[in-house]
Amino acid sequence: MSDDEILHQYLTCTMCGFCRPVCPVYRVFENETCTPRAIVGLAYGLLRGELDVAQASATARLSVSCRACEVKCPSGVEILKVIRWLRRSAWRQGIGPEKKRSAVEYLKKGLSINGKQPRVEQQEDVEVVLFTGCCERTEYAVVEEVFKQLGVSYSVVEQLCCGLPLLLEGLEDLLQEHRQRAFSKLPREKRLVTACPGCAYMLKEADLEVAWLPRFLSEKLKPHQLKPVDQRVVVHEPCFGLRYLNAGEDLDALLRQIPGLTVVKPEPWCGAMSFCCGAGCGWELRQEGDGPKLIRRERVNQLRGAAEKVVTACPHCYRWLSEEVPVLRIEELVRMALA
Numbered sequence: 001m002s003d004d005e006i007l008h009q010y011l012t013c014t015m016c017g018f019c020r021p022v023c024p025v026y027r028v029f030e031n032e033t034c035t036p037r038a039i040v041g042l043a044y045g046l047l048r049g050e051l052d053v054a055q056a057s058a059t060a061r062l063s064v065s066c067r068a069c070e071v072k073c074p075s076g077v078e079i080l081k082v083i084r085w086l087r088r089s090a091w092r093q094g095i096g097p098e099k100k101r102s103a104v105e106y107l108k109k110g111l112s113i114n115g116k117q118p119r120v121e122q123q124e125d126v127e128v129v130l131f132t133g134c135c136e137r138t139e140y141a142v143v144e145e146v147f148k149q150l151g152v153s154y155s156v157v158e159q160l161c162c163g164l165p166l167l168l169e170g171l172e173d174l175l176q177e178h179r180q181r182a183f184s185k186l187p188r189e190k191r192l193v194t195a196c197p198g199c200a201y202m203l204k205e206a207d208l209e210v211a212w213l214p215r216f217l218s219e220k221l222k223p224h225q226l227k228p229v230d231q232r233v234v235v236h237e238p239c240f241g242l243r244y245l246n247a248g249e250d251l252d253a254l255l256r257q258i259p260g261l262t263v264v265k266p267e268p269w270c271g272a273m274s275f276c277c278g279a280g281c282g283w284e285l286r287q288e289g290d291g292p293k294l295i296r297r298e299r300v301n302q303l304r305g306a307a308e309k310v311v312t313a314c315p316h317c318y319r320w321l322s323e324e325v326p327v328l329r330i331e332e333l334v335r336m337a338l339a
């Protein structure tokens with residue numbers, strides 16, 4: 001984003017404050033400088049030379065990139081682009097948490113954000129390619145079981161980063177280089193399937209054919225295959241599925257297909273404005289401070305009591321929320337229905 005565009009975003013903001021109550025960072029810190037509208041003002045302060053980068057970017061670096069503010073903003077302020085501009089400015093000054101910096105260094109070397117070598121199975125005769133992103137293959141064990149039950153043939157690509165961390169940090173040049181290097185390794189002309197909505201969004205943005213797991217399972221399941229699942233679950237909709245991929249309906253459709261299941265969505269923190277769990281597709285757990293943990297606590301309090309178990313469709317939300325509450329992966333519900 002250019003300086004002129006930052007100025008435009010600043011002038012577009014009417015300071016109405018609609019973005020404030022939906023921002024998880026503001027809700028846990030209750031500090032006006034954490035609000036999306038304040039972040040836009042801080043960017044303007046940096047542009048005018050009235051603030052230094054460390055001051056101006058401090059709260060932008062706390063954002064969990066949930067996009068709730070943009071969805072709520074009646075003026076169409078592109079808050080995430082402003083956040084990325086501030087983060088990129090901070091990177092240029094060498095400001096940023098060590099965990100994020102080491103991950104970016106790994107990506108520059110062609111490794112995953114965890115420093116692992118990507119592994120790409122090259123099998124021609126398969127229906128789809130299972131893309132695990134930065135998740136371990138073990139986290140896809142139930143997906144693989146369900147694929148086998150459904151007769152879906154697949155190969156697996158592991159530890160190949162989708163590039164989301166580079167997007168969220170505003171490092172567009174590195175993102176372009178990464179895409180060229182990493183995506184040339186993917187098997188050609190095969191549909192990709194991933195459980196991670198952040199990966200699905202990034203692969204789609206790179207014009208690759210990809211299905212988020214709920215959509216793919218929904219297409220594959222036939223009513224006669226499914227037995228009732230006598231469970232009551234509360235849904236945690238992943239931010240990246242809802243507000244980046246715009247695929248909340250895919251998750252709802254799959255849940256509706258499972259007979260016997262009771263699904264609850266306590267208002268107002270489920271549905272279109274579903275509240276973030278703090279993980280930011282795993283990437284925002286690498287920031288400094290307690291923000292993500294405090295946001296998770298807020299989220300757990302919203303969901304607790306609505307049902308015995310939470311269900312979600314993102315490996316990062318699953319891993320993060322599981323530290324506090326019982327959580328089911330969407331594919332586990334499908335496995336129960338296929339039993």
Ligand code: SF4
Pocket residue numbers: 012013014015016017018019020036037040072073074075076077079
């Ligand atoms: S909702 Fe949009 S216009 Fe209103 S204060 Fe927030 S960023 Fe500014």
Ligand code: SF4
Pocket residue numbers: 022023024025026035036062063064065066067068069070079
């Ligand atoms: S993306 Fe989420 S955490 Fe970041 S400023 Fe917007 S509402 Fe707050």
